[in-house]
Amino acid sequence: xxxxxxxxxxxxxxxxxxxxxxxxxxxxxxxxxxxxxxxxxxxxxxxxxxxxxxxxxxxxxxxxxxxxxxxxxxxxxxxxxxxxxxxxxxxxxxxxxxxxxxxxxxxxxxxxxxxxxxxxxxxxxxxxxxxxxxxxxxxxxxxxxxxxxxxxx
Numbered sequence: 001x002x003x004x005x006x007x008x009x010x011x012x013x014x015x016x017x018x019x020x021x022x023x024x025x026x027x028x029x030x031x032x033x034x035x036x037x038x039x040x041x042x043x044x045x046x047x048x049x050x051x052x053x054x055x056x057x058x059x060x061x062x063x064x065x066x067x068x069x070x071x072x073x074x075x076x077x078x079x080x081x082x083x084x085x086x087x088x089x090x091x092x093x094x095x096x097x098x099x100x101x102x103x104x105x106x107x108x109x110x111x112x113x114x115x116x117x118x119x120x121x122x123x124x125x126x127x128x129x130x131x132x133x134x135x136x137x138x139x140x141x142x143x144x145x146x147x148x149x150x151x152x153x
Contacts, residue, residue, distance in 0.1 A: 002095030003088060013085040017092030024068065024093075025100035029108045032057055036112050046116035050109035058105055065101040069094055 003014060032053045039049035075090025 002091045006087070006091055008084070008088050008091065011085070011088055014088040014092045017089040018096070021093050021096040021100065024064075024097060025104060028057075028061055028064075028100065028104040031060075032104065032108050033112060036109070040116070046113045050112045053112075054105055054109040061101055061105055065097055068097055072097070 003010060008014070032050075035053035035057060036046070036049040039052050040046060044052070072090045072094045075086045076094045078086040078090065
């Protein structure tokens with residue numbers, strides 16, 4: 001979108017910028033979901049966990065976004081020899097990071113709550129359809145060790 005507004009085309013440098021952007025945006029979403037999973041493991045609801053993770057990760061995300069945007073600003077505004085390639089990379093990462101920061105702080109927690117509620121409804125149905133799994137050797141050995149430890153006491 002930012003490329004079109006600047007009148008540039010999607011070239012190889014812009015595609016490299018997209019790959020960089022995926023890494024940056026994916027890391028933010030992973031951090032939110034990981035913290036929400038930890039909070040739910042402590043006994044909180046999905047809504048509380050999503051709110052907590054979004055609030056606690058907002059400042060680090062904004063700090064990362066501002067520092068990254070400041071770093072990519074010279075690339076975006078580049079002029080001179082080879083400026084077309086630098087400018088397209090800067091435009092993609094700069095614009096994408098603006099959008100990704102907004103989406104990761106607002107959309108990811110909402111999507112987390114929606115998906116956790118769907119998972120709670122879907123899980124009983126999946127358990128009914130799936131046959132019981134055979135015990136692994138590790139489970140058998142663990143049980144045997146526990147029984148032998150009890151026998152020694």
